[in-house]
Amino acid sequence: MxxxxxxxxxxxxxxxxPPSRAGGTAAPTPxxxxxxxxxxxxxxxxxxxxxxxxxxxxxxxDLTPLLEPxxxxxxxxxxxxxGAVADTDVPAPAPPTIAGDRARALGVVRRSxxxxxxxxxxxxxxxASGDLARVLASMAASTAQHGAALADxxxxxxxx
Amino acid sequence: MTVLDALQTTLADEHAAxxxxxxxxxxxxxxxxxxxxxxxxxxxxxxxxxxxxLRLMVGDAGGDPVAxxxxxxxxGALLRPPQLARAAAELExxxxxVLVALVAQSSGSVREWALTEATWSAVWQLRLGSTAETWPGxxxxxxx
Numbered sequence: 291m292x293x294x295x296x297x298x299x300x301x302x303x304x305x306x307x308p309p310s311r312a313g314g315t316a317a318p319t320p321x322x323x324x325x326x327x328x329x330x331x332x333x334x335x336x337x338x339x340x341x342x343x344x345x346x347x348x349x350x351x352d353l354t355p356l357l358e359p360x361x362x363x364x365x366x367x368x369x370x371x372x373g374a375v376a377d378t379d380v381p382a383p384a385p386p387t388i389a390g391d392r393a394r395a396l397g398v399v400r401r402s403x404x405x406x407x408x409x410x411x412x413x414x415x416x417x418a419s420g421d422l423a424r425v426l427a428s429m430a431a432s433t434a435q436h437g438a439a440l441a442d443x444x445x446x447x448x449x450x
Numbered sequence: 451m452t453v454l455d456a457l458q459t460t461l462a463d464e465h466a467a468x469x470x471x472x473x474x475x476x477x478x479x480x481x482x483x484x485x486x487x488x489x490x491x492x493x494x495x496x497x498x499x500x501x502x503x504l505r506l507m508v509g510d511a512g513g514d515p516v517a518x519x520x521x522x523x524x525x526g527a528l529l530r531p532p533q534l535a536r537a538a539a540e541l542e543x544x545x546x547x548v549l550v551a552l553v554a555q556s557s558g559s560v561r562e563w564a565l566t567e568a569t570w571s572a573v574w575q576l577r578l579g580s581t582a583e584t585w586p587g588x589x590x591x592x593x594x
Contacts, residue, residue, distance in 0.1 A: 291471045292479055359581075359582055363584045366584045366591075370591065374483065396514055413538065415558075415562050415565065420554035420556075420557075422556060423554055424550050424551065424553050424554035425591070427550040427553040428591065429563060430569055431569050431572035431573075431586040431587055432572070433572055434572055435576055435583060437583045438582075439581070439582045449489050
């Protein structure tokens with residue numbers, strides 16, 4: 291799976307073929323180079339969000355069960371996208387400092403996930419490649435789900 | 451597949467979803483399961499608005515909106531609230547899959563709309579008892 295978007299965005303890989311349930315799409319074609327910048331922006335946002343989750347978990351270990359699914363999703367999303375950008379384009383942000391208070395740490399993670407969602411949505415809407423847009427749409431849906439689960443860990447979502 | 455084809459596929463799926471929500475909602479007791487009833491009602495309204503929007507989009511794309519079937523197959527054994535919620539969650543999961551396919555086939559405002567609706571259905575699955583996934587609507591990416 292990691293090579294699904296390998297440089298230069300080799301979306302022709304069968305890993306991301308559209309689903310047959312919806313009738314499928316035409317054979318995937320490699321996306322145009324202009325999507326590289328967009329992918330790099332999403333990767334940077336993912337790396338930032340991952341560092342926030344790591345910092346929150348380190349600061350408040352009790353949050354680990356709640357944040358573990360989020361970290362797992364980040365890792366899977368990065369695995370698909372990271373191969374599409376050169377190593378030098380993947381940022382290595384300084385780990386943020388998060389106060390050792392559960393509610394505050396959770397709030398920081400939630401805001402971080404909301405920022406990530408905005409960036410993934412932006413990438414999805416702007417992608418020249420339909421296959422890449424589909425991957426980012428799924429990623430946005432996942433990020434929204436995890437954000438909703440963090441908003442209310444008991445029911446999973448806020449209001450309708 | 452053209453954008454129009456993808457819109458028609460999505461509209462056909464919405465017809466089925468709306469029918470299913472109607473049946474599931476009718477089997478949900480407002481008195482004994484008020485929260486689930488509210489969730490079903492809100493889901494029905496969302497899908498009805500989605501169907502209406504898709505009809506407009508198909509027309510804008512130069513097509514004749516596909517009509518609903520007279521009836522759709524549903525599991526007649528679904529009667530208990532957890533079964534009804536699970537069926538609605540599966541319905542929403544199917545909607546996410548169709549909508550992210552529409553995302554792939556469209557651009558601009560249609561893609562943005564499909565993305566918003568896919569995200570809504572993904573989050574609504576949680577309201578119906580599902581857990582967050584890594585690749586909603588794109589299950590093939592979950593393969594190791």
